[in-house]
Amino acid sequence: MNHESLSRRELLHRSGMGFGALGLAGLIGQADGAAQAFGATSPMAAKTSQFLPKAKHVIHVFCNGGPSHVDTFDPKPVLEKFAGKKLPMDNLKTERPTGAALPSPFKFRKYGESGIEVSELFSHVAECIDDIAVIRSMNN
Incomplete structure (x- = not known):
């Protein structure tokens, strides 16, 4: 087995980019916490959990x-x-008109x-x- 070292970017790429969403969720949660500290709350904002997180590890399964x-x-x-x-698509906004x-x-x-x-x-x-x-x- 090849134990080459991977950069953070390469690890996320190889694992299906799923861990990027985890990091983003963490960053958004931190930003939301900072916003709440300054009184900028929204009734739709995520609330702080009443339970401490217990997870120590992540098992990521990507079924491509x-x-x-x-x-x-x-x-x-x-x-x-x-x-x-x-x-026949005249209103393509997010896709390129390639292929059949x-x-x-x-x-x-x-x-x-x-x-x-x-x-x-x-x-x-x-x-x-x-x-x-x-x-x-x-x-x-």
Whole structure:
């Protein structure tokens, strides 16, 4: 095993940038504490915990490479229409207009009384889909 020394930046990069959020949360918490000391409080501000922290270590698990939502429980039929073509987007603000639409290679079917569409990847899960909550509330 190679025990090369890592810079702080390289460690955060290799660990999926998740620890950066922890540091930011700590900094925001300190800034909020300073603001409260000067009387600048907000009713929506985070409150100081009544319990002392007990954690001494962190186990960070970064599971990169899971299946896409488009291949599992979130069918996008419009992607079939634009397969291999550029998407007609005139109002791109956060994305670059590169690449082409790539629909899921898997087939979807409605299952259960709820009629929730599930990919062929999860045929066994689909058998009990009425007992599972599928939340599709992301809008933009």
